Amino acid sequence: MSGHKLSLVVNGERVEADVPSNRLLSEFLRDDLALTGTKRGCETGVCGACSVLVDGDVVKSCLSLAVQMNGREITTVEGLGRVGALHPLQQQFMEKGGLQCGYCTPGFLMAAVDLLKRNPNPDDAEIREGLSGNLCRCTGYQGIVDAIRSTAEAGHGA
Amino acid sequence: MHSFEFMEPTTLAEALRLLATHEDDACVFAGGTALLLAMRQRMMVPEIVVSLGRLHDLRTIGWTPAGGLRIGALARHGDVARSELVQQHYPMLAGVAAGLANPQVRNQATIGGNLCYADPATDPPSCLIAMGAEVTIAGPDGERRIPMRTFSVDFFTTALEPGEILTGILLPPPDPQRLGHYRRHLRTAAEHRPVANVALTARRVGSAWDEVRLVVGAATPSPQSMTRAEAYLAGRAITLDVAAEAASLVAEELAPISDGRGDAAFRRQVVRAATRRIVAEAAGLDWKETAA
Incomplete structure (x- = not known):
């Protein structure tokens, strides 16, 4: 129906776009901006694969409309680190076996960023609670918990 | 998802006017986490979606010793859980808010949206009723204030009349006893x-x-x-x-x-x-x- 002019910042870059009102944020990121690191999993708010940061807070992009993002700042996994300059969490996910197929990993990384921002030294129970909006069917979660704990222990929590 | 008009009023008066104009064709959108699922499953197919996202005044949490706590309807569950005022004076509510759903949803979903959607499978309504909460409701004829226990009426049904908007939740001053x-x-x-x-x-x-x-x-x-x-x-x-x-x-x-x-x-x-x-x-x- 109606198009909406959108002005926002994605991974540090200003983006101007024209989106229909029924465009989900997950669709906008993947299909309009080609930021395919953000995954579509269940698309019903359960799996967390589509998690991104909006103004620093982790949210599920399948439960958000693109039009809600006018004036906001979004960070996707592409904004976290690059090959050769990985984010400490990405490095630890590799070293601790925090992933296998990798589909859920971007969502877990974004949830972990939010968790460590609020609680730089979480215990294992707090880590697991912080990941309660994300599903992984490969790792059994232990490698993910280990990766986040070791990131925090290395002082990268804040 | 079906097509709809997305409207973002910047004042409560404008939001109330939009609801009055569009009547049953319109629905109110707060955090959106529940509504988007309902719309994508075609359980709800509003032609007009009136977002309250720009009504920033409805997002605040305020406290006075004599008046108690006022939570704006658009405060997110995470805002309630992390509020020092809530943690200090109403730890039961802070605990409930901190355990709702999951971190992502707590960063999106609002306490007012939760109460208005009236899905039984949730925590805030029973908690707030036991705490003696009241709610404030804005409508075409001004604001009214009712006990939370009369706001939750039935399965997905509240005491909201057509054209009304929930604006806040009031909790009495904490009683140390x-x-x-x-x-x-x-x-x-x-x-x-x-x-x-x-x-x-x-x-x-x-x-x-x-x-x-x-x-x-x-x-x-x-x-x-x-x-x-x-x-x-x-x-x-x-x-x-x-x-x-x-x-x-x-x-x-x-x-x-x-x-x-x-x-x-x-x-x-x-x-x-x-x-x-x-x-x-x-x-x-x-x-x-x-x-x-």
């Missing part, structure tokens, strides 16, 4: 929605309680005050036997729902156990002592 406890039961630890919850507040008078509020949520179409158990508990010294008797009264009075997540008999037993435990816990007793 009033105790507050909350228990929620999930079918599995990985689930985000309770199958039953129990909220209890009461004023301590010596070794007994009065003004007891015992409210069951999620197990019924809308939160239910357990009036027989409330009356029974008032003025009585609380022992494990008293807790067990209160639990039996609740199990008798309760009219639980049956659904795919649990039938009525299961929910009745869960609520019975939860009631015995919460009463014992609130009286400083170890409910495990008589676990059988």
Whole structure:
């Protein structure tokens, strides 16, 4: 129906776009901006694969409309680190076996960023609670918990 | 998802005008986490979506010693959980907000949206009723204020009239003599929605309680005050036997729902156990002592 002019910042870059009102944020990121690191999993708010940061807070992009993002700042996994300059969490996910197929990993990384921002030294129970909006069917979660704990222990929590 | 007009009023008056103009074609959008799912499943197909996202005044949480707490309807669950005011003066509510759904949803979903959607499988309504909350509602003819216990009417039904918008939640000033406890039961630890919850507040008078509020949520179409158990508990010294008797009264009075997540008999037993435990816990007793 109606198009909406959108002005926002994605991974540090200003983006101007024209989106229909029924465009989900997950669709906008993947299909309009080609930021395919953000995954579509269940698309019903359960799996967390589509998690991104909006103004620093982790949210599920399948439960958000693109039009809600006018004036906001979004960070996707592409904004976290690059090959050769990985984010400490990405490095630890590799070293601790925090992933296998990798589909859920971007969502877990974004949830972990939010968790460590609020609680730089979480215990294992707090880590697991912080990941309660994300599903992984490969790792059994232990490698993910280990990766986040070791990131925090290395002082990268804040 | 179907096409719709997305409108973002910048004042409450403008939002109320849009609702009055578009009547049944319009629906109010707060955090959107529940509404978007309903729209994508075509359970709701509004032509006009009126977003309250720009009504920043409705997002604030304020407290005065004499007036108590006012939570703007658009405060997110995470805002409520992390609010120092709420943590300090209303720890029961802070705890409930911190355990809702999951971190992502707590960063998106609003307390007002939660109350207006009136999905029974949630925690804030029973908690707020037990805390003696009131809500403020804006409409074409001004603002009205009603007790939270009359706001939750039925399954997905509230006391909101067409064209009205929930604006805030009011909690009375904290009473140091009033105790507050909350228990929620999930079918599995990985689930985000309770199958039953129990909220209890009461004023301590010596070794007994009065003004007891015992409210069951999620197990019924809308939160239910357990009036027989409330009356029974008032003025009585609380022992494990008293807790067990209160639990039996609740199990008798309760009219639980049956659904795919649990039938009525299961929910009745869960609520019975939860009631015995919460009463014992609130009286400083170890409910495990008589676990059988």
